[in-house]
Amino acid sequence: MSATTTKFYRTAESVSPGHPDKIADQISDAILDAHLAQDPKARVAVDVAGGHGKIFVTGEVTSKAKNVDVSAIVKRLAGNVEVIEHIAAQSPEIAAGVDTGGAGDQGIMIGYATNETSELLPFEVVLSRRLNQFLYERWPHDGKTQITTDGETIAGVVASFQHAPGDKLRAAVDEWLADYTVSEDVRIHVNPSGDWNIGGFEADAGLTGRKLAVDSYGPRISLGGGAFSGKDPSKVDRSAAYMARKVAVDYLKKRNAKEVFTRLAYAIGVAEPLEATVIIDGEHEAITGYDLTPNGIINALNLKRPIYEETARYGHFGHEFDWEK
Numbered sequence: 001m002s003a004t005t006t007k008f009y010r011t012a013e014s015v016s017p018g019h020p021d022k023i024a025d026q027i028s029d030a031i032l033d034a035h036l037a038q039d040p041k042a043r044v045a046v047d048v049a050g051g052h053g054k055i056f057v058t059g060e061v062t063s064k065a066k067n068v069d070v071s072a073i074v075k076r077l078a079g080n081v082e083v084i085e086h087i088a089a090q091s092p093e094i095a096a097g098v099d100t101g102g103a104g105d106q107g108i109m110i111g112y113a114t115n116e117t118s119e120l121l122p123f124e125v126v127l128s129r130r131l132n133q134f135l136y137e138r139w140p141h142d143g144k145t146q147i148t149t150d151g152e153t154i155a156g157v158v159a160s161f162q163h164a165p166g167d168k169l170r171a172a173v174d175e176w177l178a179d180y181t182v183s184e185d186v187r188i189h190v191n192p193s194g195d196w197n198i199g200g201f202e203a204d205a206g207l208t209g210r211k212l213a214v215d216s217y218g219p220r221i222s223l224g225g226g227a228f229s230g231k232d233p234s235k236v237d238r239s240a241a242y243m244a245r246k247v248a249v250d251y252l253k254k255r256n257a258k259e260v261f262t263r264l265a266y267a268i269g270v271a272e273p274l275e276a277t278v279i280i281d282g283e284h285e286a287i288t289g290y291d292l293t294p295n296g297i298i299n300a301l302n303l304k305r306p307i308y309e310e311t312a313r314y315g316h317f318g319h320e321f322d323w324e325k
Helices: 022-037 069-077 091-099 122-137 165-178 237-252 292-299
Strands: 010-017 043-051 054-062 082-088 106-115 143-150 153-161 184-192 257-268 274-279 281-285
Touching: 010 153, 010 237, 022 069, 054 069, 054 237, 069 082, 069 184, 069 281, 122 143, 122 153, 153 165, 165 184, 237 257, 237 274, 237 292, 281 292
Parallel strands: 054 082, 153 184
Antiparallel strands: 010 143, 043 054, 106 257, 143 153, 257 274, 274 281
8 A cells, every 4th residue: 555645735815906805905094094194193993895886984083184085095096986985083982091091992913923934924825925916016906816835835826817818827827836846736727717807896895804814824823803904003903913923023033933923912991911922832921021002012113104005905914014023
């Protein structure tokens, strides 16, 4: 009897900035940036939903900004669509807790870092993103990629891009694969449902915060808090997630570790976290040496700046953002 080889598959996907969910994320963060550019203390929690010619913008904003043109922001990113805007002020009961330095909501934030890649992200996540970016340079439209790995070998590829003829898309995928180790029986699917030219909000609905695994560390790593986009840094869903990543990166480097998880947990209106745990190659410790209050995080990472639209394009980690350094 011949020995069988056990396959150890891992799969992750990436979506292009032209995907409707990513357009929604970018709109939410562009509105946030517009407020922070005029009022660094602005409180913003904006969500976007839309499709098929209409975009609905809702949420809560308390800001001294005077000339934020929501409709212009939406049309810059989504094209000529009808904009329905319904934004209110932040609840005074929520504001009372945040004004004293407390967290803007309860939640659990997960940080992660691994030495598998130079981006300190899981291998399959990095590959799916790199392929997506490679193809988006050629076809800057709606698109998705997916990579399946078996160890350090690529075992499967899926690529679907709007306005990309299948033969040319396959040639581009093959060009990209030339730089990687590929299984002899690799399965490659390009535009598997056929070539397509209707995409983005014209073809499908989009919603802020619907691509959390893509925004974070892929399906291999558990998700903690809520979405990032459209939220100012008083919301720990965003700021504490960024700090959790920074702590994970710091511990990975100083301990020369293979893999680091961090967990932060908060209660609404309370400044200090209820949990601050780091797991270094399986060993649990308390996180020390950081101010993990919302204000401490905001100051350490300089988060009251208009920097967020870019984070909504290709994930919030593995780039040259301050929480990566």
